[in-house]
Amino acid sequence: MKRLSVVFLVCALWFSCLPQAPAHAAGNAVAKLPGNSNPLMDHKLGADPYALVYNDRVYIYMSSDAYVYNSNGTVKDNDFSALNKIHVISSADMVNWTDHGAIPVAGSNNANNGQGIAKWASLSWAPSVAKKTINGRDKFFLYFANGASGIGVLTADSPVGPWSDPVGRALLTTSTPGMSGVTWLFDPAVLVDDDGTGYLYSGGGIPNTSDPASVANPKTARVIKLGADMTSVVGSAVTIDAPYLFEDSGMHKYNGKYYYSYCINFTGTHPAAYPAGEIGYMVGDSPMGPFTYKGHFLKNPYAFFGVGGNNHHAVFQFKNEWYVVYHAQTVSKAVLGDGKGYRSPHINKLVHNSDGTIQEVKADMAGIPQIVNLNPYNRVEAETIGWNAGITTEPSRAAGGPFNNQNVTSINNGDWIAVGNVDFGTGGAKSFKANVASTAGGKIEIRLGSPAGTLIGTLNVGSTGGNQTWRELETTVNNTTGVHRVYFVFSGTGTGNLFNFDYWQFTANSSSATRVEAENMTLGGTYAGKISSPFNGAALYANGDYSAYNQYFAFPTHSFTLRGASSNSGTARVDLQIGGTTVGSFYFTGTAPTTQTLSNISHATGPVEVRLTVSTDNGTWDAYVDYLEYTN
Structure with missing residues (x-):
């Protein structure tokens, strides 16, 4: 991005940033304007975004779009030659995104300056990522496309790495049982079902663009069951007959149903139900189908931002809300005046109707309002x-x-x-x-x-x-x-x-006291949920229900104050757990809200989970919690 700004923007956009200018003559944002949440970042590019939610953060993984230059220094249309690594960003609040740099995936022919992880791969397109607990440890699996010729997998013990190649070759190729006939073997999506079983979706392309039947039913999408280790496959892939399929497999589960979504192709004349370049979706009772086409929910980026190109998405849930992450050429358009095929990530809200259908997404630059405040007293x-x-x-x-x-x-x-x-x-x-x-x-x-x-x-x-x-x-x-x-x-x-x-x-x-609202924490357990009375907070009804968040403590001692109430005349106990250890308990009797303080509590330091858990002791389980404050 900086090289581009030097070539194109010193005079046009950033003339106020000349070295002798006073500090108050500050420069201008390129595409993500203050107050807006989209695009997620504009200091670099990122395409084909995929979301992973882990420990109260959303991690976005993207193909490494980067400007490609002609010999005279001008930017040429994207030829995708720079897509050999994966960019990663994460956020706890959907506005402030932490840049975790790039995963140097491709390693063939000295790609990534010899630091490439998958020595057999020359490209890494359209990542998808999953977490699975194996032998009591959280493991992370990153699936990527080596161009359109196959799917590889990397593994790590954290969402940001370090990553390794456990297979040493492509996990899926056209020789994999059931994969024959796939035109473009790329764009993976992964689902770990409630029972821990993994499923991998991929494919795309039209076998014969001059054949109307091939355009309408390409039958080039596949789903295959993953082994328990998530780095092997079981049995044969199954064809997904997605009408007017182009690319971009997606999968999410909602209310026990499986939603396969994809980008509809651009070829020929389509019936109104299959609009070109939009995201369509199908619903089934099994992760391997069959799936029935239901409609579409995300228009081509051109409809919202005036610059089109391909459409790529992933649906995810975060803090009890549903969202879709997708790309659009907004940054490159702001910089170049023409997107030229270079893409950037965006997020907007997604809504399921009561009948299970999905509302049309309203994509915009405003994006998602910040959902939690940033604590300045943490690093x-x-x-x-x-x-x-x-x-x-x-x-x-x-x-x-x-x-x-x-x-x-x-x-x-x-x-x-x-x-x-x-x-x-x-x-x-x-x-x-x-x-x-x-x-x-x-x-x-x-x-x-x-x-x-x-x-x-x-x-x-x-x-x-x-x-x-x-x-x-x-x-x-x-x-x-x-x-x-x-x-x-x-x-x-x-x-x-x-x-x-x-x-x-x-x-x-x-x-100074730092306050964390219970309704903004992660809620877990059998019956935990949000409430609006007697305050905006969380209800912890069953033994073990909890509200939790991640915190960095630089000091080992703090005082903690919790505002809460019981749901009836009995006494509810709420345990304060830090880093997995119970460090004290709060007791609330009756329905009137009160505050209680635990003074000078010693606890673990560094990045820890803070959890409020309702306990079986001392009467009723039902507890309402409003907020937790801590002071030095």
Whole structure:
């Protein structure tokens, strides 16, 4: 992206970012405008998105669309030659997305500079990812297409890797039983059913575009059962007779039914029920079919964004809501004036009707409102970005970060990054620290609301001795309370990269409390659900019902306050569990809401799960919980 901005945008879009401009003359966002949630990112591209939900986060995996250049430096139409890795981003709130970099999948012919994982593959198109617990451990499986010639699989112990190739060759080829006759053996989708059995969907293409029967019923989609290890197949693939199939297999399960979805082809004249380039869907009682065509739910991107191309999607559920992730050429259109086939990820809400049909999705740039606030008192990776101007990301050698840690780079005067709905609480923040590396130096201005908004603090960044020589720096900030959009505006007089930015964190005033609403947590158990009375919160009705979220604790001792009530005149017990250990219990008697505090509780540090679990002890099970607050 940065190379493209230098060639095309210095004068047209980012003239306000010239080195001598004052910091308040900040640059402009390219495509994801502040306040909007789509596209999910615009500092780089990503196509064929697929969603995995794990531990209160959504992970999006994408083909590595990247601009391809002519010899004269102009961008040519996408030839898909750069799709040999998988981009990964994740979010807990659907607005601020953490960049986890690229998985170097393809390894044939020295692809990915010799770091490619699958040495037999030259490409990695259209990923799909699943999690399965095997022998008590969560394992992750990434399926990808080697062009249109076969499907491979990688495995890992976390959603971001490190990944390995357990098979050493393609998992599916046209020689796999039942796969003969598939025109394009690509675009995998994976389902792990409730009983733990895995199913892999793939295929596409029209065997004979001049034959109307072949166009109407290509019969090139397949489903095959996976072995218990998820890296082998069982039996023979079954044909899915999807009318007017083009590509892009999708699968989700809703109310006991199996929804196979796909992109309808563009060839010939179609009946109205099969509109060209839209996402159609079929429903069945078994993951291997048969499936019955029901309709369509996502129009071609052209209908919404004025630039078309192919359509690719995945349906997923997150925090009791359904969504569809898809791609559109919005970033490339904003940068080039013409999409040229380069795609970026978007998410919009998806609704199932009471009869099981799916409503038409209303795709737009507004996207999904932020569903939980961001906690500034936890370490936040700088590559967690809601909106930005001018920057990009790169692999980082800074210590202490996640696997394949990234840092923000290509920082010039007037560039900025921003995050949405940062909750400073009622006590407020007193200081700010950041991990930076530099040979030039500059400043980070911390502003609220906009790049020129209220200045609450400035961090001076001097030379650290190298662009990967890291130093944590700190500055005081004006006492800031409440919820704000926070901008980090960069300034400096150098003509190159001013510095690199790894992570940031605010320090709270000692009286500051951080609140997490129960209805925004993950609810689990037999009868757990959301309530609107006597407050907006969660109901934990049965023994073992819980509400939980993931938290990073830098310190081992906090005080915890829970607001709650019993559903009747009895006493309900709610256990506070941190990192799998019960550290205390709250007791609520009667239906009137009360708050209870556990003071100076010792607990595990680092990334842990915080869980509120209703217990069998002390009377009734039924508990209502409103929010949990913790203070230092």
